Amino acid sequence: MPLNIRGVEIYPQQLDRPAQEALVEELRAVQAVAPLFSPRTRGGQMSVRMTSAGKYGWYSDGRGYRYESTHPGGGDWPAIPASVLALWHELTGLDRAPDCCLVNYYGDTARMGLHQDRDEADFSWPVMSVSLGDDGLFRIGNETRGGKTESIWLASGDVALLTGPSRLVHHGIDRIRPGSSTLLAKGGRINLTCRVVD
Ligand code: MD3
Ligand code: FE
Numbered sequence: 001m002p003l004n005i006r007g008v009e010i011y012p013q014q015l016d017r018p019a020q021e022a023l024v025e026e027l028r029a030v031q032a033v034a035p036l037f038s039p040r041t042r043g044g045q046m047s048v049r050m051t052s053a054g055k056y057g058w059y060s061d062g063r064g065y066r067y068e069s070t071h072p073g074g075g076d077w078p079a080i081p082a083s084v085l086a087l088w089h090e091l092t093g094l095d096r097a098p099d100c101c102l103v104n105y106y107g108d109t110a111r112m113g114l115h116q117d118r119d120e121a122d123f124s125w126p127v128m129s130v131s132l133g134d135d136g137l138f139r140i141g142n143e144t145r146g147g148k149t150e151s152i153w154l155a156s157g158d159v160a161l162l163t164g165p166s167r168l169v170h171h172g173i174d175r176i177r178p179g180s181s182t183l184l185a186k187g188g189r190i191n192l193t194c195r196v197v198d
Contacts, residue, residue, distance in 0.1 A: 005150055006140050007166030011091070014159040019083070020132055020183055026081035027103060027132075027190065033078040034071045036105055041065070047110040053080045055099040056197045058119070065119050067100060067197050080194070084130070088194050091161055092126050098194035106136065106176050106189040114141055114149075114172040117162075117195070125196035126163040132156050133184040135177040136191065141170035154191075156181045 002009035015023065036049040039060035052058055056067035057077045071077060080101040088098055104112070117127060131154040141149040143165065151174065154160070162169075176189045184190065 002161070005152060006142075006169060007162075007164055008140055008169070008171075009161040009163065009166075010152065010154075011159040011161070012155070013157045014087070014091075015130070015157040017157070017183075020157050023081065023083055023130070024132060024183060024190075026083065027192075030078045030081070030103060033075070035073065036103075037072055043113075046112075047107070048112055049105045049107075049110075051077075051103050053078050053084075053101040053103065057100060058102045067119060084192060084194065087130070087159065088128050091128060091159065092163075094126075096125070096196060098128070099197035100195050102193040102195070104191040104193070106134070106173065106191070108176065108178040108188065110173075110188075111175055112173040114139060114170045116168055116170055117193075118168070119197075120195055121198045122196065123167050126161055127167060128194045129160040129162070130192040131158045131160075132190040132192075133181045134187060134189040135180040136189050137174040137176070139172050139174055143168050143170075145170065153177070156183050
């Protein structure tokens with residue numbers, strides 16, 4: 001039974017250590033094909049580095065946010081790791097596979113400001129998020145801007161499912177806790193976010 005915070009379902013320690021290690025290896029292969037980059041937004045350079053797997057990858061530059069069919073370097077995005085797809089089908093109960101698995105990498109000082117995920121065509125599809133490496137302080141707000149927020153530390157192996165009304169809540173990562181996990185040799189935090197795009 002997941003923890004429920006404002007409709008966000010959190011599955012603490014859904015992935016055990018061996019599963020986390022196997023996933024990190026699969027992500028190494030993803031990054032070898034599709035290197036991490038730091039997207040530019042209207043607000044400036046993001047502190048989070050990212051890449052994607054799947055049919056689409058998330059991208060941002062001076063023209064705004066969007067999904068792209070190719071990596072900024074030119075090639076196709078690699079396939080979404082099989083273990084991630086299996087987890088998606090297990091937790092969502094859907095037959096439909098996600099179109100995009102966004103890979104966010106947080107160094108010691110990286111953060112992600114409060115935002116909504118609304119670049120997808122249909123918000124009735126859930127979003128699944130997997131945390132790996134150092135703890136991240138996840139802040140959950142409201143569907144509208146402003147108001148009270150709640151925070152929870154996400155640890156390595158935790159999975160969050162955003163379904164129903166929680167799909168459009170404002171959310172972000174205030175900071176990570178450097179050195180809190182031994183999973184990643186170079187430290188930091190990885191978050192995977194799977195979405196149906198179109
Ligand atoms: C709540 N990533 O990539 S994951 C993002 O940890 C993003 O990297 C954060 O927000 C991270 O857009 C948070 C948890 C998450 C992901 C998607 C959501 C929470 C969400 C979509 C709707 C509501
Ligand atoms: Fe988000």
